[in-house]
Amino acid sequence: MPENIPFIQNYHARTRHHFEAYAAGPGQLDWDAQPAPFRHFHGAPCLSLPLSADQFERPWHDPAPTAAVPAGLDSIGAVLELSFGLSAWKSWGPSRWALRCNPSSGNLHPTESYLLCRGIPGLADGVHHYDPLQHQLESRALLNPGGSPCLLLGLSSIMWREAWKYGERAFRYCQLDLGHALGAIAYAAQLLGWQARPLALGSERLAKLLGLNRSEDFPSTPYPFTEAEEPEILLALQAPGLPPPSPGQLQALEAELQAASWQGQASLIDPDPGYRWPLIDQAAQASRLPDDWLASLPASHPDPLPPLPAPDPDAANTPGHAALIRQRRSGQRYNPRLPLAKDAFYRMLDALLPRPETAPWPVLPSAARVHLLLFVERVEGLPPGLYLLPRSPAGAEALRRDIAPDDGRFTGQAAVARHDPDCPPHLGLICLAPLELSELQRLARALSCHQDIAATGAFTLGFLARMEEALALGADHYRHLLREAGLLGQILYLEAEAAGVRGTGIGCFFDTAVTRVLGIEESGWQSLYHFTVGHLVPDSRIETGPPYPDRSP
Ligand SMILES: Cc1cc2nc3c(=O)[nH]c(=O)nc-3n(C[C@H](O)[C@H](O)[C@H](O)COP(=O)(O)O)c2cc1C
Numbered sequence: 001m002p003e004n005i006p007f008i009q010n011y012h013a014r015t016r017h018h019f020e021a022y023a024a025g026p027g028q029l030d031w032d033a034q035p036a037p038f039r040h041f042h043g044a045p046c047l048s049l050p051l052s053a054d055q056f057e058r059p060w061h062d063p064a065p066t067a068a069v070p071a072g073l074d075s076i077g078a079v080l081e082l083s084f085g086l087s088a089w090k091s092w093g094p095s096r097w098a099l100r101c102n103p104s105s106g107n108l109h110p111t112e113s114y115l116l117c118r119g120i121p122g123l124a125d126g127v128h129h130y131d132p133l134q135h136q137l138e139s140r141a142l143l144n145p146g147g148s149p150c151l152l153l154g155l156s157s158i159m160w161r162e163a164w165k166y167g168e169r170a171f172r173y174c175q176l177d178l179g180h181a182l183g184a185i186a187y188a189a190q191l192l193g194w195q196a197r198p199l200a201l202g203s204e205r206l207a208k209l210l211g212l213n214r215s216e217d218f219p220s221t222p223y224p225f226t227e228a229e230e231p232e233i234l235l236a237l238q239a240p241g242l243p244p245p246s247p248g249q250l251q252a253l254e255a256e257l258q259a260a261s262w263q264g265q266a267s268l269i270d271p272d273p274g275y276r277w278p279l280i281d282q283a284a285q286a287s288r289l290p291d292d293w294l295a296s297l298p299a300s301h302p303d304p305l306p307p308l309p310a311p312d313p314d315a316a317n318t319p320g321h322a323a324l325i326r327q328r329r330s331g332q333r334y335n336p337r338l339p340l341a342k343d344a345f346y347r348m349l350d351a352l353l354p355r356p357e358t359a360p361w362p363v364l365p366s367a368a369r370v371h372l373l374l375f376v377e378r379v380e381g382l383p384p385g386l387y388l389l390p391r392s393p394a395g396a397e398a399l400r401r402d403i404a405p406d407d408g409r410f411t412g413q414a415a416v417a418r419h420d421p422d423c424p425p426h427l428g429l430i431c432l433a434p435l436e437l438s439e440l441q442r443l444a445r446a447l448s449c450h451q452d453i454a455a456t457g458a459f460t461l462g463f464l465a466r467m468e469e470a471l472a473l474g475a476d477h478y479r480h481l482l483r484e485a486g487l488l489g490q491i492l493y494l495e496a497e498a499a500g501v502r503g504t505g506i507g508c509f510f511d512t513a514v515t516r517v518l519g520i521e522e523s524g525w526q527s528l529y530h531f532t533v534g535h536l537v538p539d540s541r542i543e544t545g546p547p548y549p550d551r552s553p
Contacts, residue, residue, distance in 0.1 A: 004286040004475035011283040012467065012478070012526060015169040016511035017449065025167025026275050035161045035226065035270040037098070037109055041129050041217075044138040044264025049077035051085075051135060051551060053322040056191050060321050060498050063310055068193030071151050071239035073122040075192050076115070077135070079237065082188035082325045083181065084113050084132050086547035098547070100132060101325050102184040103493060105173040105507045106165050110157040111181045112229055114140070114210045116253070119149025127211060127257065129264075135548060140211050141260040147252070150245050151237045153196070154210045155181060156229035158269055159284065163225075163277045166507075171283040173507050175479050176529055178232055179364075179486020180493075180505070184325075185235065186360030187494060191321045195238045196363045200295065201250065203288035206231035209254055211262055218266045225277075226270040230284050232479075235363065287475045296473050297366035297480065300356045301392050305426055308350055308358075311498055324497050326547075331453065331502035334534030336441070339378040340458035342422055344499040348533065349389055349427055351495045352488055360487060368392040369470055370484045370528060371399055373462035373518070374429075375444040377437065377455070378534075382420065385434035389427065396428050398466060402523045404430050447517070448530050449508035457534030458501065462514055463488065468524040485529040496533045506530035 015023040052074040058066060069075045081101070088099045100109060115137060118125040125145065128137035155178065162170035162177075182196075189196045207213040212229045219227050236244035245253065290296075311318060319327060354361050354368050368391035376387050388404060390396035423429055435443070441455035447462070448454035463485040470477040489505045496503035507529065514527040 005471050007286040008283065008471060008475045008478045009467070011171070011279065011286070014279070015172060017169075017509065018512045019510050023167065023169040025169065026165070029165060030274070033272070033274065035158070035164050036267065037161065038131065038133045039112060039129070039158065039269065040131060040267040041138040041140060041264030042267060044129070044140055046134070047123070047128070047137045047139065049080060049135050049137060050074055051077065051081055051548060053078040053081045053191070057320040057322050058191065060318060060324050061308065061311055062321070066193050068240045071120050071237070071242055075239065076120065076123070078192065078322070079185070079188045079194070080113070080130050081135060082191065082322060083184040084111070084130055085135055086132055087326045087328070088547055089545040089549070091543045091545065092541055098133070099329065101328065102177075102181050103328070103330055103505055104177045104180070105162060105505065108161045108165060109177075110159055110161045110174045111177055111232075112156045112158060114154040114156070116152040116154060116209065117150060118143055118147055120151060126260070135551070138264055140264055141257055141262045143253075143256055143260065148245065148249055149242055150249070150253070151239055151242045152199070152245070153185065153235045153237055154206060155232040156210060156212055157232055158228070159230055159280050160226040160269060160273070163280050164270065164273070167275070168277050168279045170277065171280045172482055174230070175482035176486040176489070176505070176507060179483035180490045182233070182363045182483060183360045183487045183490025186363040187325060189237055190359035192239070195359070196235045197238060197244060198294060198363065198365070199234045199236055199244060199250065200247070200292060201234045202291035202293065203231045205254060205291065206234050209234065209257060211257070214262060217262060217264065219268045221268070221271065223270070223273050225281055226273050227266065227268070233289075287478045289476045289479070290474065293474070293476055294365070296477070298369070298473070300354055300365065300367045305353055305355055308355065309347055311347070318498055324494060328493050328497050329502065330504040331534060331536045332504070332539060333537040334453055334456040334532070335537050336378070336456035338458070338535040339380045340501060340533070342380045342382060344501070345379045345382070345459065346422070346424055346427065348492060348495045348499065349429070350424060351491050352389070353391055353427070360491065364480075364484060364487055366480060366484065368395060368484070369481060370463050370465045370488060371395040373464055373514070375440055375454070375460040377440060377444065377460065378458045381422070383431075383434045384437045384440050386432040386440070388430040388432055390430070399430065402520055402525060403518050404432055443517070447510055447514050448506050449510065451506060451508065453504050453532050453534070454506060454530065457532035460532040461492075461530060462509070462527055463529040463531070464525050465528055466524050467526040482528060489529060489531050492531050492533060501533055502536040503531060503533045506532060
């Protein structure tokens with residue numbers, strides 16, 4: 001609906017952090033009252049999945065094409081393990097918490113996942129909720145035997161998990177997390193030679209397909225907003241012999257599931273919320289996906305880029321694909337003195353350019369609309385300063401016009417390629433303003449809510465998009481933009497691990513200060529996310545345990 005567009009514009013404006021004031025959120029947090037991080041469906045039959053990812057191990061970005069693995073319990077166990085499964089248990093004193101293969105703002109994990117399958121050996125046909133705590137499936141609804149085989153993965157968000165800590169800004173975090181989750185699925189599927197692709201299905205139909213609209217199966221409390229699951233996206237996992245369902249097949253599945261008998265009662269997320277943030281539900285409502293949302297995504301640029309260069313062949317100790325995904329973590333402290341090798345830096349930037357047919361890009365088949373502001377702090381051989389990385393020709397044009405015009409606003413504006421023969425020309429990296437390192441670090445720290453990680457990393461990024469232009473296509477494009485930013489963050493997390501360094505997503509930044517520094521407050525550009533990459537300083541106080549201590553792989 002057209003009135004949803006100004007609503008979402010207003011939501012984004014209202015949930016910006018300013019130097020003078022943060023977006024509305026709870027004043028104080030009682031961590032003992034944190035919403036439940038895991039949901040279960042009591043009474044639903046459970047099927048334990050194998051911890052099978054290591055069976056399929058191969059090098060990260062293996063240049064040799066592998067035959068795709070058939071869909072079965074082992075391969076599905078591997079995909080779910082490497083996308084939403086636990087990666088470790090951490091403990092410090094009396095506190096113990098789980099980490100997962102996908103990151104999440106505040107480690108609050110709003111994203112839930114559901115498998116919808118038919119004709120897969122070892123699995124009952126129907127809808128299953130994935131429980132990461134036990135690495136098992138909880139069977140929600142059974143389909144009648146017969147029908148075309150399919151393998152679909154549906155995602156939802158329990159937004160209250162984020163709203164509990166972050167208040168009104170939480171809807172953004174759910175969408176950034178969703179983007180990370182999409183990347184996690186795409187890379188997990190890549191290990192098996194599969195592709196994950198979204199299906200054109202609107203939010204309302206997705207809610208019915210996954211049983212999210214079945215209020216009788218969810219806890220009845222005076223605060224329904226704590227328990228609701230917001231429908232997000234349906235993906236086809238394209239394994240051998242499992243093409244995406246046609247629109248007619250999808251409709252037949254929907255009709256069958258409407259008539260199916262559903263099993264299991266959802267566990268309680270929060271019995272006693274201390275706050276209410278109705279804006280979150282309103283923003284979700286206003287940005288729901290229509291059925292034809294895929295067709296409204298702008299087409300990706302047809303010019304093929306050179307293939308992503310292979311990772312450093314001398315880095316013999318680079319972990320394999322599955323190991324790399326499991327060892328991904330957010331750095332909490334970085335060593336500000338260690339520089340990043342230039343080729344690793346350029347490779348990471350290159351990995352952020354869309355190559356529509358290779359993972360992870362098919363999971364978000366849109367033209368690149370998020371472009372990057374770089375705070376290059378310590379990269380060998382590059383002068384510290386502010387740089388811009390356009391991710392499409394249209395982005396390059398818009399960035400040059402709005403942020404880097406040749407009007408002397410910034411000194412030193414020049415394509416880095418002109419200075420640095422090592423910079424791959426197709427990156428189109430723009431040096432906006434060389435700065436003293438200390439000044440740059442002060443700026444990066446201040447803009448990222450005074451977080452040291454933004455100043456001590458080797459480089460920090462701001463994610464910029466022309467919001468008005470995107471929203472003109474529909475209010476749901478707000479979700480698509482934030483998901484694109486999250487997907488870029490997931491690429492950086494994994495490419496940083498592959499380069500022997502580490503990354504951290506930064507959801508807390510002063511939106512208005514970022515656009516003010518760039519002189520683009522009025523130009524329609526908005527800041528969506530920050531990220532930093534650097535050399536980790538390990539924290540020896542925190543102990544690490546295996547993700548599933550009671551199970552052997
Ligand atoms: C969208 C998003 C925003 C985040 N924002 C911050 C942040 O502002 N500061 C920070 O230190 N970590 C931030 N993180 C990192 C999370 O705290 C981290 O992912 C979570 O604690 C789980 O740990 P792990 O990534 O090591 O699995 C963010 C992560 C995501 C995905």
